[in-house]
Amino acid sequence: MTTRSWAFTIDVAQDFTPNIDVERQSTTTGDYEAYSGITGVTMHLSATETGSAIDASLSQSASERSATPGRIHSTFDVADLQTYLTAYRNKTVWLVLAKTGELVGKSLACLVTRNG
Amino acid sequence: MGISVGTPVWTTSTADVGPVFTQARTFAAGDRVSIAVGHRNTTAVLDSVVFDGVDSGAHVENYPTGTNVAHLHVWELVISAGGTGDLVVTFAAALGSANVIVGTSVIGSVASGSGWRDAPVETGNTTNESATITIGSESGDEVIGWAMQRGATATMVADGNTTEVGAQASTAAAGGTHVRMALWRRNGASPDVAIGGAFNSTNGYALVGHNLNLVPVNGSGTLPLTLGLAGAGTVAVQGAGTLALTLGLAGAGTVAVQGAGTLPLILGLTGTGAVGSVPVTGDGVLALTLGLAGAGTVAVSAAGSLPLVLGLAGAGTVAITGAGSLPLVLSLAGAGTVSTGAPYAGQVRLTAARGPALAFYAGPGAALHFLPFPP
Numbered sequence: 001m002t003t004r005s006w007a008f009t010i011d012v013a014q015d016f017t018p019n020i021d022v023e024r025q026s027t028t029t030g031d032y033e034a035y036s037g038i039t040g041v042t043m044h045l046s047a048t049e050t051g052s053a054i055d056a057s058l059s060q061s062a063s064e065r066s067a068t069p070g071r072i073h074s075t076f077d078v079a080d081l082q083t084y085l086t087a088y089r090n091k092t093v094w095l096v097l098a099k100t101g102e103l104v105g106k107s108l109a110c111l112v113t114r115n116g
Numbered sequence: 117m118g119i120s121v122g123t124p125v126w127t128t129s130t131a132d133v134g135p136v137f138t139q140a141r142t143f144a145a146g147d148r149v150s151i152a153v154g155h156r157n158t159t160a161v162l163d164s165v166v167f168d169g170v171d172s173g174a175h176v177e178n179y180p181t182g183t184n185v186a187h188l189h190v191w192e193l194v195i196s197a198g199g200t201g202d203l204v205v206t207f208a209a210a211l212g213s214a215n216v217i218v219g220t221s222v223i224g225s226v227a228s229g230s231g232w233r234d235a236p237v238e239t240g241n242t243t244n245e246s247a248t249i250t251i252g253s254e255s256g257d258e259v260i261g262w263a264m265q266r267g268a269t270a271t272m273v274a275d276g277n278t279t280e281v282g283a284q285a286s287t288a289a290a291g292g293t294h295v296r297m298a299l300w301r302r303n304g305a306s307p308d309v310a311i312g313g314a315f316n317s318t319n320g321y322a323l324v325g326h327n328l329n330l331v332p333v334n335g336s337g338t339l340p341l342t343l344g345l346a347g348a349g350t351v352a353v354q355g356a357g358t359l360a361l362t363l364g365l366a367g368a369g370t371v372a373v374q375g376a377g378t379l380p381l382i383l384g385l386t387g388t389g390a391v392g393s394v395p396v397t398g399d400g401v402l403a404l405t406l407g408l409a410g411a412g413t414v415a416v417s418a419a420g421s422l423p424l425v426l427g428l429a430g431a432g433t434v435a436i437t438g439a440g441s442l443p444l445v446l447s448l449a450g451a452g453t454v455s456t457g458a459p460y461a462g463q464v465r466l467t468a469a470r471g472p473a474l475a476f477y478a479g480p481g482a483a484l485h486f487l488p489f490p491p
Contacts, residue, residue: 007467018468019468019469020466020468020469021466022465022466023465023466023467024465025465032465071469073469097466106466108466108468
């Protein structure tokens with residue numbers, strides 16, 4: 001069986017603002033808990049699962065939502081998406097997250113579309 | 117490092133009959149000193165050996181050959197504080213004969229306490245002949261023998277298996293009343309080795325020796341295990357990595373392994389909580405514990421190796437025909453490293469805040485076909 005799922009769709013005609021919940025595992029309970037207060041995370045869009053950014057403009061610093069601990073977000077500008085992701089329409093690109101010493105090469109699949 | 121046998125320092129006398137003989141010496145704290153005194157009064161009693169008025173020696177063995185011929189005393193001494201002082205050998209009474217030799221040798225890298233040496237073995241005679249003493253030993257140990265004979269200028273030659281550390285005559289003059297002494301050594305081997313040589317004196321010779329025990333490793337040892345990918349922090353492992361696994365006893369020189377050791381190799385996935393139903397989806401942890409198990413007198417004394425044996429266990433009718441292989445694969449699974457601080461450790465999980473955006477599945481039967489998006 002072949003399966004494919006995407007965490008996000010990226011409409012190259014709009015700004016792209018992914019919201020991602022980051023959880024970490026407690027050694028006390030074994031449960032995953034929201035990574036409250038997370039900082040220092042970067043996001044970039046890559047053609048491969050753990051690759052580098054397609055372009056430097058497709059690399060952003062992420063910040064935590066003040067009302068939702070552990071939820072980080074960043075906005076990719078529509079102009080950059082049109083410039084660099086149009087060639088990836090109907091294809092998968094990867095939203096790669098990085099945080100020094102903790103998050104290396106963690107990524108989420110995204111389907112590039114154009115709805116506008 | 118192997119056992120060292122220091123070149124002897126000699127004190128000779130052809131005039132003094134004692135009962136006290138003195139040798140100026142400088143020792144370091146912790147030195148173990150082997151002391152030999154040779155003369156031709158076979159009834160003499162050696163009362164004490166004292167260094168610097170502080171450290172008292174202990175009697176190891178004495179060997180009087182016949183009556184009024186060759187007499188060899190062997191003592192041992194452990195230096196406490198060290199320094200320069202007099203090593204004083206005191207007999208119960210004057211010897212009545214003037215030819216005396218005192219030899220001292222510092223022994224290094226031996227076991228501590230009373231286990232630094234084994235029981236002495238001796239021999240002697242009053243004829244020209246070759247003689248050996250057989251001493252129980254182990255690989256890495258060292259065997260020493262103090263040899264003496266009457267006849268200062270006559271030859272006294274170590275045999276081909278024996279090395280002379282040093283030799284001294286009480287005088288350069290010929291004559292059977294004089295004394296000649298030597299310190300011999302030989303590398304130890306299991307179960308025993310012979311040490312000796314050719315003596316040339318009808319006035320008597322004596323040979324007293326014993327085994328020196330290598331510093332043992334008791335209890336647990338430590339084996340450094342290096343698994344690289346070196347790095348920390350932001351070093352990412354993406355794709356296949358290689359982990360070189362090197363097992364060995366660190367050391368150099370004459371270090372040998374005596375006795376059987378056991379190295380349990382335990383590899384497993386560690387986990388807490390509801391292990392079993394919890395899937396392992398990221399990095400696992402393989403705890404690798406290497407150590408020398410055991411206690412007592414197991415010693416490490418020459419370059420050793422720890423064979424890592426992987427084999428197909430089987431019994432009964434299970435047959436192995438042809439060449440088989442057991443791949444040993446060590447790798448870091450997945451990508452990413454996580455260290456989120458206590459009480460958090462392990463995986464960081466990411467999910468899109470609003471859940472999956474799209475998911476398509478193609479099961480058995482009809483395939484799914486996607487057409488290009490309209491422009």
